[in-house]
Amino acid sequence: MKARPIRRWLHDLAFGLSVIALVSPAALVFLWMLSLALKTEIDNVAFPPVFIPNPPTLDNFRAVFERNDFLNQTLNSVIVSFSATGIALLVGVPAGYGIAKMRAHKAAVLILIARITPGLSYLIPLFLLFQWIGLTGTIWPIVITHLVLTVPIAVWVMIGFFEGLPAELEEAALVDGATIWQAFRHVALPLARPGITVATILAFIFSWNNFIFAMVLAGRETRTLPVAVNNMLTFEQISWGPLSAAALLVTLPVVVLTLVAQKQIVAGLTQGGVKGG
Amino acid sequence: MPEGVTSAQAAALSGAAADKARRKRAYARHYWPFVVPAAVVVVAVIVFPWAFTLWMSLQEWQLGSGRSFVGLANYERLLTDARFHDSIWRTLYFTALAVIIPVVLGIAAAMAFNRKFPLRGLARTIFILPMMATPVAVALVWTMMFHPQLGVLNWILSQFGIPPSMWVYDQSTVIPTLVLVEVWHWTPLVMLLVLGGLASLPVDPYEAAKIDGATSWQAFRYITLPLLAPFIMVAVIIRTIDALKAFDTIYVITQGGPGTASETINIFLYLNAFAYYNMGYASAVVVVFFTLIIGLALLLLWSRERFKDNVR
Secondary structure, three states, rough: HHHHHHHHHHHHHHHHHHHHHHHHHHHHHHHHHHHHHHHHHHHHHHHHHOOOOOOOOHHHHHHHHOOOOHHHHHHHHHHHHHHHHHHHHHHHHHHHHHHHHHHHHHHHHHHHHHHHHOOHHHHHHHHHHHHHHHHOHHHHHHOOOHHHHHHHHHHHHHHHHHHHHHHHHHHHEEEEOOHHHHHHHHHHHHHHOOOOOOOOHHHHHHHOOOOHHHHHOOOOOOOOOOOOHHHHHHOOOOOOOHHHHHHHHHHHHHHHHHOHHHHHHHHHHHHHHHHHH | HHHHHHHHHHHHHHHHOHHHEEEEEHHHHHHHHHHHHHHEEEEEEHHHHHHHHHHOEEEEEEEEEEEEEEOOOOOOOHHHHHHHHHHHHHHHHHHHHHHHHHHHHHHHHHHOEEEEEEOOOHHHHHHHHHHHOOHHHHHHHHHHHOOOOOOOHHOOOOOOOOHHOHHHHHOOHHHHHHHHHHHHHHHHHOOOHHHHHHHOOOOOOOHHHHOOOHHHHHHHHHHHHHHHHHHHHHHHHHHHHHHHHHHHHHHHHHOOOOOOOOOEEEEHHHHHHHHHOOOHHHHHEEEEHHHHHHHHHHHHHHHHHHHHHHHH
């Protein structure tokens, strides 16, 4: 009678420890990033390492904002991500609706192949194209290439969403004499708001996190944040504090977004993933 | 558009008596205007680059100097380019590790997160954070952690009495080290896919197994795993494609080095295009690389179908 609770207790303990083992790599890397960002340069290169910043300093963040044209690069990232997401929704939501209504699964396959193709393979022809039309050095090539990421994900999420909506309401509207545009605008679109939220969040994160397109296409004035932060490593090998502070600031918006909108992100990714197979 | 609308209305009015399925099909045609804007974008930024790449791969094209048609010469050069062949093997080695390890860990994590326990929501949120974080930002943190003298990882090793590793600074350890970052980054996605599968499993087989006295390992091995197989296959396919395409973390952490020890196909492609400006040759690499990715994806899909048949 007595052995049972103990066994159970041991079992729970083992389970708890394995959960901690699963979660801690994720937690520790982010905590270490925070620690590096809040410590002085002396503490950052100390060995054995200093773990808890004592006292924490904001000097690294100050250095980032002072030296690196950081605000301008933030603005670039915001412009690029917002434009690429906005355009993707503008063309992707109706497209998802049309494809779902027409049951055009071949179009969906095209979207899938676009997702499979490595980003670099779009970059070579588009790089040459932008040179010819003289767009190099402006922000537009970066926005346009980011459409390669945002349009397929928006269309993909919206197809799945519109296919799941009951058709009766729109059919009723059509029978009552609404045009298909009106049925879309006033019946389907309001119902699709949760789907649009998912598409927006995923498109924004994909664009914000993207590195390679801006790295190749951006000039000095049009660098986005991931490119700018990577350049800090190249030029300031051992300046770990400001580097971590910058890295933290770059990833902060998506981390916050993940915390706030976890449900939508998980739904979008698993739908995209499961249907992606 | 007006024309489509009026005929749609006409169809709607006369359709009351008509066969419903036929009416639906007649409707379907009128939805093409919705797709036009997206189609324009997709053709401009996706289909055009594909076609242009194919054409470019037949050219000798050094940026800055001229361009000339060379037929299949770029492909012939790829056949004999040892550096390219090495990059293929390296990519496959990296991919094999970066698929198997996250899938095994992801299944284990999904089994854990499928149970109820205190703070589960918080634990799951932290667990999926790596997947959403900006790859460049976390790659930089890993770079600092890998520092042979000052990095925190070697300090951790020393606490367990393990001699320090050179991590990404040695040819023999660089690929496994990059796989470590990839595993950290993408195990959460596998976990989510498998967790979705677990949520859809029926309860009856487990009750039957319990009555028959099966251990929990037997239930996992003979009930859960076979039922999860389709979801695991999806995770394997997605991981394979993503691992083949891995670029950001490899480029930021090693740029293909030391020497060429972590130069995967993607890095080789990048260097040819944007360091040596060899656009024709790089385009041929794109075509071969793309074929490889599609080929592996189709192979996995095909094995999934076969697997399904075998289970039935």
